[in-house]
Amino acid sequence: MRPFDYERAEDATGAVAALRRRGTGARYLGGGTNLVDLMKLGVETPDALVDVSRLPLRGIEERPDGGLRIGAAVRNSELAAHRAVRERYPLLSLALLSGASGQLRNLATVGGNLLQRTRCSYFQDVSKPCNKREPGSGCPAIEGEHRNLAIIGHSDSCVATHPSDMAVALVALDAEVEVEGEGGTRTIPLREFHRLPGDEPQRDTVLQPGDLITAVELPLLAFATRSTYRKVRDRAAFSFAVVSVAVAVDVADGVVRDCRLALGGVAHVPWRAARAEEALRGQPATEESSPRLPAPSSSRRDRSATTHSRCRSGGQ
Amino acid sequence: MTATDTLTRAIGTPLARIEGREKVTGEARYAYEYQPENVAYAEPVQAHIARGEIRSVDASETLAQPGVIAVIWNENAPKLADGADAELALFQSRRVAYRGQYVAAVVADTQEAAREGQRLLRIDYVEEPHDVVLRENHPKLYTPEKVNPSFPAHMEKGNVEAALASAAASVDVTYRTPAFHNNAMEPHATVALWQDGDLILYDSNQGAPAHRDAIAGVFDLPPERVRVIAPHVGGGFGSKGTPRPQAILAAMAAQMVERPVKVAVTRQQMFAVTGYRTPTIQRMRLGADAEGRLTAISHEVVEQTSTLKEFAEQTATATRVMYAAPNRLTTHQLARLDVPTPSWMRAPGECPGMFALESAMDELAIACGIDPIELRALNDTQVDPEDGETPFSSRDLVGCLREGAERFGWAERDPTPGVRRDGRWLVGTGVASSTYPAYRRAAQASARAEADGSFVVRVGAADIGTGARTALTQIAGDALGTSVDRVRVEIGDSALPKAGVAGGSMGTASWGTAVVRACEALRAKLDDNAELPAEAEADTSEEIEQQKKRARHGFGAQFAEVRVDSDSGEVRVPRLLGVFAVGRIINPRTARSQFIGGMTMGMGMALHEESVMDAAFGDYVNRDLAQYHVPSHADVQSIEAAWLDEEDDELNPMGSKGIGEIGIVGTAAAIANAVHHATGKRVRELPIRLDRLIECA
Ligand SMILES: Cc1cc2nc3c(=O)[nH]c(=O)nc-3n(C[C@H](O)[C@H](O)[C@H](O)COP(=O)(O)OP(=O)(O)OC[C@H]3O[C@@H](n4cnc5c(N)ncnc54)[C@H](O)[C@@H]3O)c2cc1C
């Protein structure tokens, strides 16, 4: 492990200033549950950490519209347990509780969760090429182990998935990310926050260097009280989604008045299934009217770079 | 003391783990926690190619790193003795046999500096094409001379082909199991120091004396110049049964830098250097007459080993024990590939082999239209089915099946597959037999009566978390005719009387025999009014050599209930039940832990665990616990273990059979059979992942 400096910021402005002062080798430190792991693996080699986990960004506040403003340093476990979240946005609470373990959720922050890196095994192994880690070095996952990687929205240079469960629920809720950067404070809709890999897979999000996430704004969505998060996974707890879906529906007189659908574990971004939502609106709320989503194929693995199934070929 | 000559009975009572308090308070020290003065840290460097040669090593950046003391590799490593274990010939060659092999090491003042030095070391390789994927028609397949440890690779009796051709019912199917890695909680770790030419190692292992001998051999030292200390070990599952390269590295580095040196194997490294269960491809053919009586059993196994060392898993040997049939074939073929060396993992042989045999028995039961328990009972045998004459010392497979059926509620079971629904869930139940040999090997022990009325019993045993120390205390207490609180058992040190490793489920039987004999000898001395302190010793070599020829095995029955989500193919396990006939249970509390621990690991094998070989790079890619899934609590609601009272006086003075491994045997088949019952889909390749079931909706 490389020696690195550690600094604790007092407030958001101070954190942004500290990072700028320290230059490109510095990183914000949230709960550290992803960043520190990546440092141990040599994937991240920062020369300084600016600890933002204790910034005064730990509040969950009421918004005038009945929504919530969630501080970036709020722990995943606090957010999941918050009464307003459980009552108004059960899908968010369920998504959080489906992720990681109790111990990790007690440490993990909202900001860090949004910025956690892919679990692609090549990304985590510095002895191997990876376009996301080392642009231009290649993507061994396309021909190699990609069972849990992207099935939509991937590119020839990267087939990674974004692993967050929380972000899937947030994108279904039209959350916005508040960011403090060089030019002051701005707000980015979560739908535009994460990027598809294209030919720049090293960029997970649209953030600029030095940008600090300060809050997540959650608008009111009245029918989110009827919502859930379904996570399909290889074991019942403590594992990432093979595929997940965050869903909220507004049903009146047997008809879908409105709905929200987002998919996790399938793409480089938490995937808002807008067309499926459109197809559902105005339809009778029956099982048959459920849209046909891009289902994980159960056939043999497709070796072409454009389709990736959840299956691994036989052998071992 | 002789005054306490009354019959005490510690054996059979649920004595709490003697060192439990030390462990939960953190007082118990594990290998890496020993902190000799002036200790240095070594970090191994792993090969980045799967086959080839090291051309050169550029250590300039590493050595410039503050805190780095030395870089070790082939060029400067001391010459080691040619030993039996090629995995321990650390840095003796420039050849690379598999990706991840230790090819160099960095020694530094701190672990952090060593790691940074490791990151900066530049190794240039001459890479050769590699061959890492096992297949049934691999051109390199050969039949080994023997399979682990010394069974014939090939056995044949009668005419299997003819019997299969004329069978009223038959199955001919191929099962596949992936590679599995033993993921003990405590990493493989060693702290080594040299003192006046003697080597002392604090090491995490399954048997200090055996490790002492092997390591002494590597350094060409007489065994008495080496001492291995391992009082507490956090799991091994076979992977700590033989020394691993980190022990050699610690000793070598300590010699070179003339300071004590620590090494721990990281979780990621463990997927290359500490052994694993070979993937298997198993063709099973069974033939039966119209009543379901087996006429032929054929079990053909294909598996892998490394180019460095032959390890031939004895996958078909359980098939030689389980059922009667006049025509029999069991055979193993190996391919030496450019892969890490496989090794022992909990119930090597029985575990993967019984997945195939017991799945095939379920398929045969369906083909014959017979209840799977009845099919097994019908084909039970009281003599070794291979030689047709050696009696079992005891064998109660059928008792286990019947008792389990009763407890599990088997009688109400409708055999029709795929018909029980509970909402989205498909529900099913399955059964499989289990077995594990009851071995025993020679050991030495001593017993000492102190003047204060207490006793000290010493034996070079290992407690790898099993409760061995506690069981041996109970055994000693009974043998001495005293209460357990007056007995202190010392284990985990090669300086103690020599005893074998905790492996092959024979620890307690082997060490226990020696302990009983030493205690008996001591009692004889005390009866002769020996002066205190008095001491006696025992060596069981002769006793074990002279034991009668018997087939000695434990048996069991595994029951599983599963629920399969018809939308997603996810499998959950509401119930697992194992019933075992394994002689006398010495400590029901620790025994239960062994059984349910084994069953849990069997469930992991059935549903979650899988080491994924990357064909392009030649390594197992999912090398941490976020990617290599072991079961979580949420996967199973109830795991129960029960056992029958089994009297067997042809085993050992305790009347016990080994219980460390039998729990894992048959579990995967019971679950796979239950999945078939739930869904109608037979999954013949483990693990039973959701994508292998998703079509069942
Ligand atoms: C074994 C394991 C299993 C897991 N399983 C799941 C799972 O099932 N589902 C799931 O969703 N997640 C899972 N996780 C991931 C976990 O949710 C993330 O590690 C966690 O949310 C990251 O939050 P953190 O605060 O610890 O981030 P850190 O590790 O501190 O930081 C992550 C990144 O965010 C940056 N960062 C942190 N805070 C800010 C900020 N305010 N502004 C700008 N940048 C910031 C850091 O610089 C770093 O690049 C798992 C993790 C582990 C280790």
Ligand code: SF4
């Ligand atoms: S999928 Fe993306 S993260 Fe994974 S190896 Fe390819 S480029 Fe790297």
